[in-house]
Amino acid sequence: MGRLILKGIFKKFNDFLALENVNFDVAEGEFVCLLGPSGCGKTTILRLAAGLDSPNSGEIFLDGKKIVGTNKECGFVFQEYALFPWRTAKGNIEFGPQVKGCRKEDCEKISRHYIDLVGLRGFENHFPHELSGGMKQRVGIARAYANKPKLLLMDEPFGALDAQTRNIMQAELLRIWEKEHISVLFVTHSVDEAVYLADRVVVMSARPGTVKEIFDIKLPRPRVRTSPEANTLRDLILKSLGSEIKRAAEIRK
Ligand SMILES: Nc1ncnc2c1ncn2[C@@H]1O[C@H](COP(=O)(O)OP(=O)(O)OP(=O)(O)O)[C@@H](O)[C@H]1O
Numbered sequence: 309m310g311r312l313i314l315k316g317i318f319k320k321f322n323d324f325l326a327l328e329n330v331n332f333d334v335a336e337g338e339f340v341c342l343l344g345p346s347g348c349g350k351t352t353i354l355r356l357a358a359g360l361d362s363p364n365s366g367e368i369f370l371d372g373k374k375i376v377g378t379n380k381e382c383g384f385v386f387q388e389y390a391l392f393p394w395r396t397a398k399g400n401i402e403f404g405p406q407v408k409g410c411r412k413e414d415c416e417k418i419s420r421h422y423i424d425l426v427g428l429r430g431f432e433n434h435f436p437h438e439l440s441g442g443m444k445q446r447v448g449i450a451r452a453y454a455n456k457p458k459l460l461l462m463d464e465p466f467g468a469l470d471a472q473t474r475n476i477m478q479a480e481l482l483r484i485w486e487k488e489h490i491s492v493l494f495v496t497h498s499v500d501e502a503v504y505l506a507d508r509v510v511v512m513s514a515r516p517g518t519v520k521e522i523f524d525i526k527l528p529r530p531r532v533r534t535s536p537e538a539n540t541l542r543d544l545i546l547k548s549l550g551s552e553i554k555r556a557a558e559i560r561k
């Protein structure tokens with residue numbers, strides 16, 4: 309479950325062509341990272357997959373069903389935490405199950421499970437302003453997981469974290485992903501992060517965004533960030549991405 313297919317996607321904002329013929333897929337249980345220059349349409353792709361916006365042409369399927377309107381089968385984790393400030397950590401995580409009409413005991417069982425999974429036991433009753441950046445991000449991830457999505461869409465979720473917390477969060481995310489067997493589409497600006505996390509890396513071109521190249525990352529997990537194989541892949545991806553970042557800068561001139 310959780311197979312996402314993007315087929316011939318074009319997206320315009322007024323006269324501005326943001327996405328041009330985007331085609332790729334995320335297989336069941338696969339972890340795919342999306343890389344590309346700023347403004348190439350990565351967030352737009354996530355929004356389309358979540359059904360928050362619709363393409364001008366092309367189709368998106370999740371498990372064979374065409375996405376029209378908000379896609380309730382995916383979870384979204386934003387860069388800017390986007391937690392409800394008036395709800396505690398537990399209250400944030402229980403939000404989805406509550407909206408679905410789960411009984412109180414079931415909501416509590418779900419939130420306990422995910423609080424443990426993301427290592428937030430003892431902080432259940434803290435409000436977002438009482439939590440660190442890394443903790444807030446973990447609440448965001450737990451909240452997305454608590455909805456039992458088939459597909460997790462993550463938009464630079466660790467971009468605001470310091471390097472050490474980011475490394476810890478990446479390892480935790482992989483641990484949860486391996487346990488829950490969910491498909492993940494993860495946007496990042498970091499080639500290092502993509503090579504550490506992904507089964508496949510999709511590199512996008514400068515605007516209008518389209519898929520430039522797809523890299524298979526067949527390194528065994530847990531991965532060693534500095535292994536020669538990881539370094540080789542990182543260099544290849546950097547080269548592909550680097551030329552697009554340069555092109556994006558020229559387009560802006
Ligand atoms: N609602 C909107 N209205 C008009 N233009 C938009 C809208 N949303 C996105 N765009 C434009 O579409 C392009 C792609 O935006 P998007 O946010 O998807 O880029 P991105 O790849 O996520 O960039 P970044 O890496 O900086 O987050 C940009 O040029 C942006 O200005």
Ligand SMILES: [Mg+2]
Nearest residue numbers: 350351352463
């Ligand atoms: Mg973005």
